[in-house]
Amino acid sequence: MTDKVLAIKAENLSKCYRIGLKEALPDSLSGAFFEFLKSPLKNYRKFRSLYTFDDCDVEAEDLIWALKGVSFEVGRGEVVGIIGRNGAGKSTLLKVLSRITSPTSGAAEIRGRISSLLEVGTGFHHELTGRENVYLNGTILGMRKTEIDRKFDAIVGFSGIEKFIDTPVKRYSSGMMVRLAFSVAAHLEPEILMIDEVLAVGDLEFQKKCLNKMEDVGQEGRTVLFVSHNLPAVTRLCQRVILVDGGRIVEDGPPGAVVRKYLNAEQGGGAAQEWTDLGQAPGGPVVRLRAIRVRNVEGEVSEVVDIRSRFGIDIEYEVLQPDHQLLVRFGLRNENGDLIFVSFEQDLEWRDRPRPRGRYRSTAWVPGNLLAEGMHYLNCFISTIKPETNQVGEYSIVAFQVVDTLEGDSARGSVGRKIPGVIRPLLEWETRFEAI
Amino acid sequence: MREGSGSAGNCRPTPVKTDGKAMRTDAENTHITLIKPASGWGTVDFRELVEYRDLFHFLAWRDIKILYAQTVLGFAWAVLNPAIHIIIFSVVFGKVAKVPTEGIPYVLFSTVAVIPWTYMSQAMTQSSQSLVQGQNMLGKIYFPRLIFPITPVLARLVDFGISMLILLGVSIYYHLEPTWNLVFFPLLVVMMMSVAAGVGMWLSAMAIRFRDVKFAMTFVIQLLMYSAPIVYSAASIPPQYRILYSLNPLVGVIEGFRACLLGLPMPWPYIWPGLFTTVVLLCSGAMYFKRMERVFVDVI
Numbered sequence: 001m002t003d004k005v006l007a008i009k010a011e012n013l014s015k016c017y018r019i020g021l022k023e024a025l026p027d028s029l030s031g032a033f034f035e036f037l038k039s040p041l042k043n044y045r046k047f048r049s050l051y052t053f054d055d056c057d058v059e060a061e062d063l064i065w066a067l068k069g070v071s072f073e074v075g076r077g078e079v080v081g082i083i084g085r086n087g088a089g090k091s092t093l094l095k096v097l098s099r100i101t102s103p104t105s106g107a108a109e110i111r112g113r114i115s116s117l118l119e120v121g122t123g124f125h126h127e128l129t130g131r132e133n134v135y136l137n138g139t140i141l142g143m144r145k146t147e148i149d150r151k152f153d154a155i156v157g158f159s160g161i162e163k164f165i166d167t168p169v170k171r172y173s174s175g176m177m178v179r180l181a182f183s184v185a186a187h188l189e190p191e192i193l194m195i196d197e198v199l200a201v202g203d204l205e206f207q208k209k210c211l212n213k214m215e216d217v218g219q220e221g222r223t224v225l226f227v228s229h230n231l232p233a234v235t236r237l238c239q240r241v242i243l244v245d246g247g248r249i250v251e252d253g254p255p256g257a258v259v260r261k262y263l264n265a266e267q268g269g270g271a272a273q274e275w276t277d278l279g280q281a282p283g284g285p286v287v288r289l290r291a292i293r294v295r296n297v298e299g300e301v302s303e304v305v306d307i308r309s310r311f312g313i314d315i316e317y318e319v320l321q322p323d324h325q326l327l328v329r330f331g332l333r334n335e336n337g338d339l340i341f342v343s344f345e346q347d348l349e350w351r352d353r354p355r356p357r358g359r360y361r362s363t364a365w366v367p368g369n370l371l372a373e374g375m376h377y378l379n380c381f382i383s384t385i386k387p388e389t390n391q392v393g394e395y396s397i398v399a400f401q402v403v404d405t406l407e408g409d410s411a412r413g414s415v416g417r418k419i420p421g422v423i424r425p426l427l428e429w430e431t432r433f434e435a436i
Numbered sequence: 437m438r439e440g441s442g443s444a445g446n447c448r449p450t451p452v453k454t455d456g457k458a459m460r461t462d463a464e465n466t467h468i469t470l471i472k473p474a475s476g477w478g479t480v481d482f483r484e485l486v487e488y489r490d491l492f493h494f495l496a497w498r499d500i501k502i503l504y505a506q507t508v509l510g511f512a513w514a515v516l517n518p519a520i521h522i523i524i525f526s527v528v529f530g531k532v533a534k535v536p537t538e539g540i541p542y543v544l545f546s547t548v549a550v551i552p553w554t555y556m557s558q559a560m561t562q563s564s565q566s567l568v569q570g571q572n573m574l575g576k577i578y579f580p581r582l583i584f585p586i587t588p589v590l591a592r593l594v595d596f597g598i599s600m601l602i603l604l605g606v607s608i609y610y611h612l613e614p615t616w617n618l619v620f621f622p623l624l625v626v627m628m629m630s631v632a633a634g635v636g637m638w639l640s641a642m643a644i645r646f647r648d649v650k651f652a653m654t655f656v657i658q659l660l661m662y663s664a665p666i667v668y669s670a671a672s673i674p675p676q677y678r679i680l681y682s683l684n685p686l687v688g689v690i691e692g693f694r695a696c697l698l699g700l701p702m703p704w705p706y707i708w709p710g711l712f713t714t715v716v717l718l719c720s721g722a723m724y725f726k727r728m729e730r731v732f733v734d735v736i
Contacts, residue, residue: 013471017734044646099471099578101733108471119576125498127505136498139491140577191467 006111007192007223008074008097013106015067015092015247066092067103068247076112076191079224081238081255083231083262089247090227091196094118097225098194112191112223115142119196121181126170130161130180133169137184151187158209159183186213193217194225215417231259231304231403232373236418256405262304271303271400278318283392286324287382290359291316294378294400297368307404307411307424309368315345316361317382317392323354324384326391328362333396335375338422369411369426371402372419474730480722484580491583492590499562499591514595518554519602522546529667537669540698547606548697549666549690552624555596556632556686557657562588563636564653567644571736581729582722585636589629603697615699624692627707627714631685634717641728645735664690670706678705685710685717 035042066089074080082090095101097108098116123140124133134155138148148155156162159179161172169177215237217224228234234241234255241258243251251258274291275281281288293316296302297309305311313330328345345362377399382392404410411426412419504510522543529535530542537545566584567574574581606612643649664686665673673681681687688710691703 010471095575095733096471099469100575102474102730103471105473107473110469110471111466113467114469116577122573122576123495123498125502127502128498132494132497132501136494139488139494140573140579142579143490145490145493 005076006073006109007076007078008072008108008110008225010073010097010108011071011106013067013070013093013096013103013108014065015089015096015101016104017064017066065247067096069106070244070247070249071106072242072249072252074223074225076223077221078240079226079238081234081241082225082227082244083229083234083241083259084244084250088244090244091118092247093244094194094196094225094227110192113142114192114194115188115190116194117141117185117188117196118194120178120185124169124177124181127168129168130156130165130172134165134180134184137181141185141188142190143188155183155187156180158186190222192223192225194227196227212418230375231262231401235259235404235406236416256407259304259403260405271398272301273398274316281318282394283317283382286321286384287317287319287326287391289315289317289380289382289392289394292378292380292394292398294398302400304401304403307369307371307373307402308409308426310365311368311400313364313366313378314361315363315380315382316359318359319355319357322357325352325354325386326350327381327383327385327388329381330364331379331381332366332371333377333379334372334422335377340371340376340422370423372421372424373402373404375399375401480582480726481580485582488579488583491579492587495583495587496591499587500594503591511598514598515601517595518547518550518599521550521554522602525550525667535668536672538671541610544606544610544612544698545669545694546667547603548694549664551596551599551603552628552689552693553661553664553666553686554599555592556628556689557661558595559589559592559629559632560635560639560660561653561657562592563632564639564643564649566636567640567732568647568650571644575733575736581732582637582725585640585725586633589633589636592632593625593629607697612698617696617699617702620692620696620702624689624696627685627692627711628689630714630718631689634714634721637721637725638717641725641732644728644732660686663687665694666690670703679709682706682709683713685714688714 068089070089070093082093084090092101094116095118096103097110098114098118100116100118121133121137123136125136128136131152134152135145135148138155139145156165159176159182161176161180164172164176169180172180224237226234226238238255240253241251241255242249243258243262251261272291272293274293275289278288278290281290283289291314293301293312293314294303294305295312295314296305297311299312302311315328315330317328319326326345329342331342332340334340343364345364347362377396379395380392380397381390381394383390404412406412406416408414411424504513507513509516525546526543530537530546535542563585566588567581570584574584639649639653663684670681670687670691682705688703688707691706694700695702
């Protein structure tokens, strides 16, 4: 790293928030009355303590260290992804670096003009027209008026709402507003760009357009810090990934290795759902769902599955009324909402056979090198037949991410860019050659 | 927190240092931002404010446009609002209470006071709420926070300009001739804006932590109105309290406007103490604001 020109150099950044202790509740009416009289003084002290850290006792119980001694360097032109679970400190790090809030201790030096995008459409006002909002939002993001004048046609063209540019945005659909807002953001030309999960907006068509734009930005030699949950996007766009947990940097390195580490550390979460209380479980008097789990090849519940390896889907259910034939199935949808396939329970032992009461667990193994990268959502149905009646019908009940760690042995081969397509099977290829 | 100077880049050994000259150009062209814990009293970075002048422009435009959005009368409200006050005051204090005005027709007497007062009360109220209303933006993007309380001070000038139409009408009716006193008009406008900005900075920085400011504002504005010679004449204050009285910057502003527009001798004894307070208010407001600035986002 020493042979690079630095764009960002952070040294020992820490950020401490005081969350305030639980308020003591008075236990009597007279106590409540007395508390009420005292409350202005108490409130004053409370508000004051929110920002005074003179007594900043590191171990104080009402303090939260959102960042703790974070140091890293980013070279000019590097595209760095920051990943980590919710509350790990990713956003706080970005807020400190983009000067929205100041660190409690530590320092950072940033060389180059910064633009930060923690939200699209900051400052948009419903009463203003699209044109006025473009100018307002653009200047808020740090552009000059002359710069916006120059890019105005491109911005409007990118958003695709030329016809409505002089209409107040309150008449826009929310999708149109987001498109316009994103178009402004997409035309920022800072030397350093910091982005926080803003790609999770807008319709899918537009999201793709934005991701492509992001890819361009990265190739133009700009420095980009990219906080995201979208692991496929991070792996594809970034040359380097920083994993943050508990306010510290846990791992810093090439995307494949860091993403894998993150995935291993992630246990369960959105990849499993269980209903311990039968009354609350989805279903009816005949059958109720007890659990759904996504398991990786090692059999562990995992939100992330490697694109190359097979993974299992567990469906646990309880039959409450005997003598029904059941049709158990699940469907997978991708993040665009396309249904990829539906799979019916295929165990011959139970086919066309009335089931006794009891608890069942059906596991399906989905082969590796089948699904494409990205989020997948699982729907689960159980119905009785003759006539076919749905007993359980749950949509997007669990979600998991299919990830390509870019090690070269997946269907992607050595292709680095985003690959379209609903599935990505690894096919047998054969190329014959004849010299002419 | 603040923009560093170019020299900051030299403290750190730059690995690609080839020769001194190349490095200097690099340091000159690169925008360097230093992020460090804010401590003590900050200073106002005027250069940065100038850099963001386009933002002032568009935020002010937004303020102006949305204030009268979806109203039937639109900008007519900028005239109606002070006009109605002038009528009420003229009836209550001029006709009923017969407040002495040293021979000036009461309508004229109150017009020249109500117009700057309307500006100041609106600018102060909006400025004090500016941060609370902009809190969404506060947490999402960085720009100099001082832009928040200053924007209403600029935006309301448009209303002020429009409401001068009333003065024009009244002056024509009373055959008022312009005098050389009008050269002081810009000074008074600046003073009026400074008072609003000073109060705005103080109260907006307070309001982000203590939302009580919003409720207190109604009374503060009323109190300020009666503390200034708007419905009565400053001459009715006993002479021994005059200095103390004129430390209130509103007194100088209102009496100044009155003299400047009606062609009376300029009341400097009222203006100087007020000017002093204005400067104190403006500087202390800016300092307090800069000091509180670093915790705004954390206390929303």
